[in-house]
Amino acid sequence: MTQQANRRSGPLRALGLVAATSLIAVGVAGTARAADAPLPVTITGEDRVDLSLRSDNPDPSEPQVMLRLKAPGEEFEGDGVIPPVFTGDYTIRIDATELAGVASVKLPCDADGLVAVCTGSELYAGEQYNRLGGIRLDVDDDSEAGDFGSITVTGEGEGLDFTPLTVDVLVGGPEFVNRQLSLPENLRAGGTYRAPVGLRNAGSMPSEGAVLRFHGSRGVSFPDSYGNCSYAEVTTGPLLRQGTDAICTFPDTIDAGTAYALAKPLKVRTADFALHDIFTYSFTAVSPSEAAGLRAAKDYRPGTGADLELRKVAGADPADYSPYAELDLPTTNTYDLELTGASADGAAGDTVTAEIGFRNNGPAWISALRSGGEPITFTVAVPEGAAVTKAPEECGESTIAEGEKGYRCWVSTPLLEDAELSFPFELRVDRVVEGAKAEVALPEWDNPFDSDHANDSAWIVLNGSDESTDGGTGRSDGGTSGGTASPGPGQEGDSGSGGSGGSSGSGTNGTNGTSGDISGDGTVGGLASTGAGGVALIGGAALLALGLGAGLFLFLRRGARQSGGAIA
Structure with a gap:
């Protein structure tokens, strides 16, 4: 059976x-x-x-x-x-x-x-x-x-x-391993990395040809074009899958026990917004005719110019080769996450809207490529004398501090370098309290890639003076807390792009009025205001990490371990 x-x-x-x-x-x-x-x-x-x-x-x-x-x-x-x-x-x-x-x-x-x-x-x-x-x-x-x-x-x-x-x-056929890569310390966003691409046939038999495949995520491109290579760019759909793929064929025999390298390094250009983007390559013992079938699976365009060539490398150290060759690059860029608050006036019994803003001031995007699109979270407290009658779908009721109930909101990643999202909360004024204030904040964390922690918190102010709301923006005068991402596995999202981002409100940056779609496919999943906000989406253990404000820190450390760099 x-x-x-x-x-x-x-x-x-x-x-x-x-x-x-x-x-x-x-x-x-x-x-x-x-x-x-x-x-x-x-x-x-x-x-x-x-x-x-x-x-x-x-x-x-x-x-x-x-x-x-x-x-x-x-x-x-x-x-x-x-x-x-x-x-x-x-x-x-x-x-x-x-x-x-x-x-x-x-x-x-x-x-x-x-x-x-x-x-x-x-x-x-x-x-x-x-x-x-x-x-x-x-x-x-x-x-x-x-x-x-x-x-x-x-x-x-x-x-x-x-x-x-x-x-x-x-x-005991051909068995290819790839030349390991190391990133120069001075590579900045917008710069070009010259990758020493190569292979070694560690098998017992020669190969009648080889195929090189290389990939760059959204912030990586390849300025040169070669006649024996074909290229495919993905610029739409989930951000996690956008980038450039290339296939190059080499018809010459690859001898057993012999190392080879490209005749000149492969140029890998990084965008101004790039941060921890991925470049990876691999050689396989596939004949040029078999490679034609690989191209057919995608819309590849033929390259132009001279052919990319392989040459033998004498005295190569086998320890310099491994099954996988990839880098996160660059590692020196920064972004700036900013929260903005809101102010409103209302008499007892009135319902008002407090529209919370979340944006990335760049210059870098948050790729989250290693974590598969784990969300960033922030908390929203409720002003004294008011009650939430309607929260954004991306926000769930939660304990945000000891003995304090509020809401926790999720912003899906990757997050574009210019994402601007809106989270509208409807508040009923049950009792008028002059200048009632409630904080909106990214939980505290030590993140060297967020360039300005002074705008990591803001205020919702009800029935307050203009002075108490920082010119009506509700913005905090020096919050020092940071952001966190939950460890929900395998989630994809396109915050601030293509109709998805951080909240169901008045989004910009191409959000068509919606943002914060954690799934990345336009379905949020309806976080209920039951005190278990987000459990259905990311699991109880992930929610606990969110509540502790440690999720993104852990994700960053994990990404750093994999890439060999600092957390981002």
């Missing part, structure tokens, strides 16, 4: 008679449809595995090939039982007999030596829910450089038309 079919037998048994009858009806319909025209099913998974004779071939507990079945239709999204697109018995056969004497093989399902048989009775649209299992490959005592074999995966079932999969396995 496939992993998926086995996993879904439990929910099916738990259904009531009516629900089970509905599922059976769907299955019968699917089978009838398949009888008229076989349902096309593609067996998917990695089609090539290169085994090293000098390493443990990544994690010994992890398979290199994950097998799935891809059926027509859109994958199911939502809650509840997933409706199948096909109901009926089928069999998947995994034949690895060609690998006898080549490598050791661990197969899924019902395995007998180097052959395994998987069975199933349901298929779902797409491939996410049609998992067969993994194949783990390792070298053994009989493995030698140049040994080669294939695994063939086929399927059969009435009403189904399977496209098979072949997995090619090579032992």
Whole structure:
């Protein structure tokens, strides 16, 4: 039985008679449809595995090939039982007999030596829910450089038309490692880094050609253009994914045990707003013809000018090469986060609006590339005698100080260098208190990249004099607290760009009146004012970090550890 079919037998048994009858009806319909025209099913998974004779071939507990079945239709999204697109018995056969004497093989399902048989009775649209299992490959005592074999995966079932999969396995083939990078201390935003890009073939066999792929995030560009390279720029969509990708092909033989370098350093230009942007590159033993398929997956444009060339490097130290080569650059820029408050007058029973402002005065953006877009937070206290009747969707009720309730607001990252966001709070005046003040503040932190901590706090003032509100702006005269980011994993956002940023109010900088979309896709998720603000989005542990005002500091330290620099 496939992993998926086995996993879904439990929910099916738990259904009531009516629900089970509905599922059976769907299955019968699917089978009838398949009888008229076989349902096309593609067996998917990695089609090539290169085994090293000098390493443990990544994690010994992890398979290199994950097998799935891809059926027509859109994958199911939502809650509840997933409706199948096909109901009926089928069999998947995994034949690895060609690998006898080549490598050791661990197969899924019902395995007998180097052959395994998987069975199933349901298929779902797409491939996410049609998992067969993994194949783990390792070298053994009989493995030698140049040994080669294939695994063939086929399927059969009435009403189904399977496209098979072949997995090619090579032992001791070409194995490329990349020249490590180091950032010059004097590189400033707007400057150009000359990257010493190179590779070493640490494998046991030569490679008939190589492919270089390099990437720069939004604040990185490549001023030179080469005839044997192709380039793709992404300037729309989530900021985390914007940047430039390039693919360069080298048709000459890459000898085993030999190091190579570009004939001249690769120029990597940083923008004026760049801060901890990412530059990364890697060489792979892929032929130029195979690289054409890589280009087809993206809208690449051909380069111009002379070809980029590789030359041999004599006496290279193997310790200077590693599987990964990347840098965070530059590390010397700054930004300035600023909060602005609001003032309003109202009699008892009136409802007034206090519009809190949040902006980045630059010059740098907050990329948050290493953290995956963790949000920045600030707190909003409530003036005496007033109550919040409506808070922005990005703000949740929370304990903001010992014994004090208020609101905590989230600003998603990355945050543009000129982001300007608005957080409107509706306040009901229950009791008039002359000059009632409540602070809006970024929690205290020691951040060398925020150039001005004097504007990290502001005031909401109700029924106060002009003097008490700093000219009506509600701005604080010297707050010293800073900002924090929660450790919510894998969140994306485009604060201040493309319709998302910090609050559902009057946003600018292209926000179309909305900002603070933590998910980065226009859905906020509705933080409820229940004292658990934001738990649904970032988890209880993350909220605790937010409450302590330590989240961004931790994120910055983690980014610094990964990049080898100071926190940002």
